[in-house]
Amino acid sequence: MITVAGKRLEPARFSEYADGDLKKSVLSAMDASSRVYAFATPEQLKFELSLRQETVAAAHLLDRSGLRFAVFRHAASNPAYWSMTREGGFLLKSGAEPAKAILDIFSNGSAYATECATAMMIVLYGALVKVYGEARFNRLFPKIELMNWHHLDPRLESFGKMDRMPGYFPGDRRYFANPDVDPITPQWQGENVIELGGGLFYGHGIGIRNAESILRSLNRNRAEGADQAAYLMDAAGRPEYKRLAALAAP
Amino acid sequence: MNNRRGAAANPLDALRRDRGPGPCRAFFHSLKSSKRAYAVGLLNDPKLSFATFFLLLPEMDGAVPEEELSERNRTAVRLCGILLDAPNTGGGAVHPEYGETVRDTLRWMFSAGAEADGMDADLDRIVDLSACILLQIYRDAEILPEVVRLLFLRNRKGALLHDLAWAFFRAADPRALRVAAEYLLSPAAEDAELARLLLHLPKAGNTTREKRAQYASYLRWLEENRPYLARTGESFNASCKPNACSVNLGAKYLHRKISPAGPAKPQPLTELEKNCLSCFAGASREEKELLARYSSKLREADPVRWNDWIRRPLNKQILSARSGEAER
Numbered sequence: 001m002i003t004v005a006g007k008r009l010e011p012a013r014f015s016e017y018a019d020g021d022l023k024k025s026v027l028s029a030m031d032a033s034s035r036v037y038a039f040a041t042p043e044q045l046k047f048e049l050s051l052r053q054e055t056v057a058a059a060h061l062l063d064r065s066g067l068r069f070a071v072f073r074h075a076a077s078n079p080a081y082w083s084m085t086r087e088g089g090f091l092l093k094s095g096a097e098p099a100k101a102i103l104d105i106f107s108n109g110s111a112y113a114t115e116c117a118t119a120m121m122i123v124l125y126g127a128l129v130k131v132y133g134e135a136r137f138n139r140l141f142p143k144i145e146l147m148n149w150h151h152l153d154p155r156l157e158s159f160g161k162m163d164r165m166p167g168y169f170p171g172d173r174r175y176f177a178n179p180d181v182d183p184i185t186p187q188w189q190g191e192n193v194i195e196l197g198g199g200l201f202y203g204h205g206i207g208i209r210n211a212e213s214i215l216r217s218l219n220r221n222r223a224e225g226a227d228q229a230a231y232l233m234d235a236a237g238r239p240e241y242k243r244l245a246a247l248a249a250p
Numbered sequence: 251m252n253n254r255r256g257a258a259a260n261p262l263d264a265l266r267r268d269r270g271p272g273p274c275r276a277f278f279h280s281l282k283s284s285k286r287a288y289a290v291g292l293l294n295d296p297k298l299s300f301a302t303f304f305l306l307l308p309e310m311d312g313a314v315p316e317e318e319l320s321e322r323n324r325t326a327v328r329l330c331g332i333l334l335d336a337p338n339t340g341g342g343a344v345h346p347e348y349g350e351t352v353r354d355t356l357r358w359m360f361s362a363g364a365e366a367d368g369m370d371a372d373l374d375r376i377v378d379l380s381a382c383i384l385l386q387i388y389r390d391a392e393i394l395p396e397v398v399r400l401l402f403l404r405n406r407k408g409a410l411l412h413d414l415a416w417a418f419f420r421a422a423d424p425r426a427l428r429v430a431a432e433y434l435l436s437p438a439a440e441d442a443e444l445a446r447l448l449l450h451l452p453k454a455g456n457t458t459r460e461k462r463a464q465y466a467s468y469l470r471w472l473e474e475n476r477p478y479l480a481r482t483g484e485s486f487n488a489s490c491k492p493n494a495c496s497v498n499l500g501a502k503y504l505h506r507k508i509s510p511a512g513p514a515k516p517q518p519l520t521e522l523e524k525n526c527l528s529c530f531a532g533a534s535r536e537e538k539e540l541l542a543r544y545s546s547k548l549r550e551a552d553p554v555r556w557n558d559w560i561r562r563p564l565n566k567q568i569l570s571a572r573s574g575e576a577e578r
Binding site: 071072073085086087088115116117148149150152157160161162175177179182183184185186189190192221223224233237 | 332333336343345348371372374375379382383385386387407408409410411412413416417483484485486487488489490491
């Protein structure tokens with residue numbers, strides 16, 4: 001169930017979105033849940049729906065960007081905007097415009113290479129540029145370091161944590177774990193993905209696929225004699241939508 | 251760790267350590283033309299550090315036939331090829347035959363390679379993967395203190411610790427947790443910060459008293475829960491705040507020791523244990539923690555009383571646990 005300012009949001013109100021619209025499918029899933037999704041204002045709800053939609057759109061865009069997969073030691077970035085850290089992360093150069101630097105990864109993907117976790121942060125930042133607009137994004141995020149789940153902006157930290165949720169929606173960051181991974185290829189220890197809806201997930205290096213197909217790939221990269229199969233964790237990383245919505249206020 | 255100094259040190263090691271990789275490579279290059287047998291002898295010296303051996307691999311290529319190398323060195327050449335090629339295989343990596351020779355060679359590659367950490371990115375990768383294989387395939391927990399030491403060294407340098415940290419989380423070994431806990435006391439803020447991250451502890455103050463308090467509290471927790479720790483499978487790949495292991499409250503309640511690595515199959519539960527666990531499953535999280543803590547302490551202090559207590563209905567157990575806890 002969804003409540004806004006303490007009152008139930010009737011499903012009839014969802015009609016402002018077309019059937020098949022991602023926002024409508026998120027609303028319907030929240031409404032069908034036994035858990036109450038409470039929003040203080042209509043703007044809070046709209047912000048979450050917009051950010052979820054833009055996260056899914058950014059995942060599709062990054063998938064088509066040509067961004068290459070590489071282990072951190074072979075990571076690469078466009079030196080016009082980013083300097084490489086010793087860990088294999090991308091550090092926004094002083095003087096570089098944050099929004100342009102993020103958007104460059106989407107438009108100039110082949111200049112970049114990284115692992116799957118960093119790609120999740122790129123997706124989130126790409127979505128935030130869209131929902132805030134470039135000028136506000138630049139004010140809000142003047143310093144960016146993209147490296148796995150390290151050095152996160154405290155306002156985005158919950159996206160890097162995995163918590164069990166009563167339900168999962170498009171725009172969530174999920175994780176396919178591969179506990180018995182082949183130690184020669186630890187990059188197959190798990191796949192960070194964005195839930196796209198319709199049973200599909202985007203994972204960097206693995207592309208857009210359904211769960212079964214991702215699990216097959218992970219299971220092919222297990223240690224000899226492995227007895228535990230890869231699985232989709234019952235958890236998600238989710239940005240603090242309400243906190244981020246407050247930053248969108250005029 | 252290999253011997254680093256001293257009269258018996260291999261001249262190639264001494265040269266690399268004292269003057270750097272370039273002069274070492276140049277010396278070997280001239281040596282292999284002028285005194286080939288001596289050069290091969292230096293390579294096959296059991297005291298040679300893997301870091302030096304790795305540095306000279308390109309010099310050996312085509313100049314020193316494999317059959318002239320010792321068994322350890324031949325294995326190392328093959329392993330280096332496999333490990334460096336693995337990221338490019340897109341899955342389906344080639345595997346060595348995991349026997350004793352490979353294990354001993356991996357130990358040499360890990361400990362003697364770690365000595366020159368940061369000298370070469372590919373060497374660092376080989377060191378990390380050697381640790382991963384030793385821990386996952388051979389369950390070689392002896393290397394864990396060195397893995398932890400290397401993690402903290404890398405952290406101080408701002409270098410990559412992703413795969414080593416995975417090895418640490420994968421092992422979830424109480425010995426490694428204890429070694430990491432020592433760094434809570436470090437005067438270097440970045441050491442204490444990484445220790446908290448690896449041990450899944452909250453931020454604490456940086457005064458000596460606060461650090462000691464957190465360290466002592468963690469060791470008490472580890473001592474109490476050590477037999478009941480279960481690996482979670484979390485790592486820095488999945489989360490910014492991974493938890494290497496969690497307490498299996500059911501096991502603690504039943505006083506059933508488990509191994510986080512879990513290769514040995516546990517004994518099947520008795521009927522009494524099954525009944526107890528079934529009731530325990532219906533308790534709230536807070537009640538489970540209370541029951542597990544009380545049960546574990548009572549069992550240690552008075553097995554006869556525990557034997558009576560565990561047979562009582564759950565609500566009675568909770569009551570006595572609450573009053574028992576209050577008395578403490």
